[in-house]
Amino acid sequence: MTFLIADTFVKAVARLDNQSRKAAKLTALDLQMDPAGKGKSFHRIDKSRDENFWSVRASRDIRLIVHKTGERMVLCYVDHHDEAYAWAERRVFETHPTTRALQIVEIEERVEQPPAQDPATIPDHLIQQPVLPLANCTDEALLQYGVPPSWLARLRKADTDQLLDLASHLPQEAQEAVLSLAIGETPEPLAVEPEEADEALHPDAQRRFRFVDGKEELEAALNYPWDQWTVFLHPSQHAYAYRDYSGPARVGGSAGTGKTVVALHRAKWLSGKPGGKVLLSTFSRPLAVALTRKLGIMNGDEKRIVPTVHVASFVDAAAALYTLHHGREPYLAREADQKRILARHTDGITAYSEAFLWTEWRDVIDGWQLHRLEDYLEVSRTGRRSRIGKKQREDLWPVFEATRQTLIQRGMMTEAMLFEAVTALYTEKKEKPYSAIVIDEAQDLGPPELRFFAAIAPDDGNGLYFAGDLGQQIFQHPFSWKQLGVNVQGRSSTLTVNYRTSHQIRQSADRLLPEALSDLDGITSRRRGTVSLFNGPSPQVLKFASEGDEAEAVAGWLKQCLEDGIETHEIGLFVRDRDRLPRARGVAAAAGFDVETLSGSGRDAGDQIAIGVMHLAKGLEFKAVAVMACDEEALPLQSRIEQAVDEKDLDEIYDTERHLLYVACTRARERLLVTGTRPASEFLDDLGSS
Numbered sequence: 001m002t003f004l005i006a007d008t009f010v011k012a013v014a015r016l017d018n019q020s021r022k023a024a025k026l027t028a029l030d031l032q033m034d035p036a037g038k039g040k041s042f043h044r045i046d047k048s049r050d051e052n053f054w055s056v057r058a059s060r061d062i063r064l065i066v067h068k069t070g071e072r073m074v075l076c077y078v079d080h081h082d083e084a085y086a087w088a089e090r091r092v093f094e095t096h097p098t099t100r101a102l103q104i105v106e107i108e109e110r111v112e113q114p115p116a117q118d119p120a121t122i123p124d125h126l127i128q129q130p131v132l133p134l135a136n137c138t139d140e141a142l143l144q145y146g147v148p149p150s151w152l153a154r155l156r157k158a159d160t161d162q163l164l165d166l167a168s169h170l171p172q173e174a175q176e177a178v179l180s181l182a183i184g185e186t187p188e189p190l191a192v193e194p195e196e197a198d199e200a201l202h203p204d205a206q207r208r209f210r211f212v213d214g215k216e217e218l219e220a221a222l223n224y225p226w227d228q229w230t231v232f233l234h235p236s237q238h239a240y241a242y243r244d245y246s247g248p249a250r251v252g253g254s255a256g257t258g259k260t261v262v263a264l265h266r267a268k269w270l271s272g273k274p275g276g277k278v279l280l281s282t283f284s285r286p287l288a289v290a291l292t293r294k295l296g297i298m299n300g301d302e303k304r305i306v307p308t309v310h311v312a313s314f315v316d317a318a319a320a321l322y323t324l325h326h327g328r329e330p331y332l333a334r335e336a337d338q339k340r341i342l343a344r345h346t347d348g349i350t351a352y353s354e355a356f357l358w359t360e361w362r363d364v365i366d367g368w369q370l371h372r373l374e375d376y377l378e379v380s381r382t383g384r385r386s387r388i389g390k391k392q393r394e395d396l397w398p399v400f401e402a403t404r405q406t407l408i409q410r411g412m413m414t415e416a417m418l419f420e421a422v423t424a425l426y427t428e429k430k431e432k433p434y435s436a437i438v439i440d441e442a443q444d445l446g447p448p449e450l451r452f453f454a455a456i457a458p459d460d461g462n463g464l465y466f467a468g469d470l471g472q473q474i475f476q477h478p479f480s481w482k483q484l485g486v487n488v489q490g491r492s493s494t495l496t497v498n499y500r501t502s503h504q505i506r507q508s509a510d511r512l513l514p515e516a517l518s519d520l521d522g523i524t525s526r527r528r529g530t531v532s533l534f535n536g537p538s539p540q541v542l543k544f545a546s547e548g549d550e551a552e553a554v555a556g557w558l559k560q561c562l563e564d565g566i567e568t569h570e571i572g573l574f575v576r577d578r579d580r581l582p583r584a585r586g587v588a589a590a591a592g593f594d595v596e597t598l599s600g601s602g603r604d605a606g607d608q609i610a611i612g613v614m615h616l617a618k619g620l621e622f623k624a625v626a627v628m629a630c631d632e633e634a635l636p637l638q639s640r641i642e643q644a645v646d647e648k649d650l651d652e653i654y655d656t657e658r659h660l661l662y663v664a665c666t667r668a669r670e671r672l673l674v675t676g677t678r679p680a681s682e683f684l685d686d687l688g689s690s
């Protein structure tokens, strides 16, 4: 007899109190050891239409619901006695007639009809859409998406609001398709399995049923039942994570579509191959700490280190290899050190501002690792659109060369110099330090980092894997990966199911960005067509006459979150930059919150509201997010605009500023408030301000 757990079981375990959870886990482990359940009392759920549903006693009041046939036992649900029985009475197991995937189907007539859409609440941009989005879909069309036959008629009669509600009662593949159809998209039909295949092995069944092989695997799934991603993947996540590639590959997708989850699964999978030793790298140290913890969770204990996966930030990964080779750590020059040294060498240079010289050094000379005047004369200065000709470059070169030499004399290096040094160590070497490299937040890789990873990656189809979203690029100028020898053409894919953010928040945040984004190698990632799996209140986007009015409103909103049961540590409050942090602190104080000011070293997650600049929102997640002080001068940031030298430069600043707001807004799972004082940021109009 095969033994499976369903996602509904894991979700239900997460809702139990500690003691009941323990009892449920023990009973589950007993059943796995002995599916016949000797000594356990099984009771058939008489009122269920599905005669294979049984209850199993876990404690005085807690019952497990299992689905038992001759060849298979599935752990389906757990709850207090009456609720557990009611759950089973409302459901049946069915093999879908078209897709052949095994589904747990809610009995349609037992699902209450949600209220019809109030016409006054239909946003202007949806007013053109049909009132009954599925009215003209044929049976055949809906069946190919895995919609259970019993639901066809009901869905056709539903308006958009009703569909958003009813979809949550459908199996996930049908839910996603119905939500896509409701917003005017045409989803891809699902994979159809041959008749004789096991319906529980169908890719769409695998996202809700998982064979568990052995006690450890079941324990790992039940130790962190709220982290569903460790066990149940979307078929596309599974396909991209567990696949052999023939060269560098990349997974994209908008915020919250599970790119990090794919990177984690892939790292774990590759590390399990013979001789597997994987580097899992990400943009910053706090993000690396978060990845380490998640990797532990996948293995059943967040504190467990997985020895075959080395997790490190981009720069720490390079520093570790440098140290290994030289027997000492690199001495990295801070930004202030570099600026001071640069300033010492700029005597006589009057035609250029300090800001220009610094960014020219950082983004061009150091960023592209230029060591010779000839290289500087030739470089296209990607990301720097101010045209400076041969003569000007010749005049400037001695400044930059002297800066570099001073750093070297003092035994210091910039991060780019560190990447370059390690790149040089490994470029020609056949022996590489890792069997594969998986990189998260890849949109913020710069040329030195990319060259470094390419140099240390083995020459193997699975050597390099990237996860990232161009729409969240906030630290780097775009550049061609192909020109640096990393070609992901033909091995690039996009995830389209958003697991983090409510439908309403995602839709609003998406309006900040174009429908599709292309990188400089012409690879396009579509952003439309993404669906969220749950509903929530529409985000509020508000403009105020004064900072005082704004502060009062944000404080009120924060207090309301608390009253509605959202815990303090589940709330994030973001502003564009440090100068605006006092405004956020003032609001939190007025609302009576303790505050944790985010720093580059990660979250403490005490009983405090997290406050920070938008750059530090990356990688975080909150139930409720307020983004405040989005005034005209803040977004795009006036000081950046003043540095722009031409139209193209300006475009790029606008893009990254939009990306920043997008990153901040998409940290919200359920509630989002975005505010500014008049004149407010023009981006608020895109989000849909009132």
Ligand SMILES: Nc1ncnc2c1ncn2[C@@H]1O[C@H](COP(=O)(O)OP(=O)(O)OP(=O)(O)O)[C@@H](O)[C@H]1O
Binding pocket: 227, 228, 229, 232, 233, 234, 237, 253, 254, 255, 256, 257, 258, 259, 260, 261, 262, 469, 472, 498, 499, 500, 619, 621, 666
């Ligand atoms: N298959 C899944 N089942 C359940 N939850 C999932 C699944 N995949 C991802 N999630 C959840 O969705 C959220 C977003 O996932 P993740 O951080 O991997 O997305 P991302 O695309 O990397 O986001 P971002 O671009 O914003 O960093 C997380 O809370 C994660 O646990």
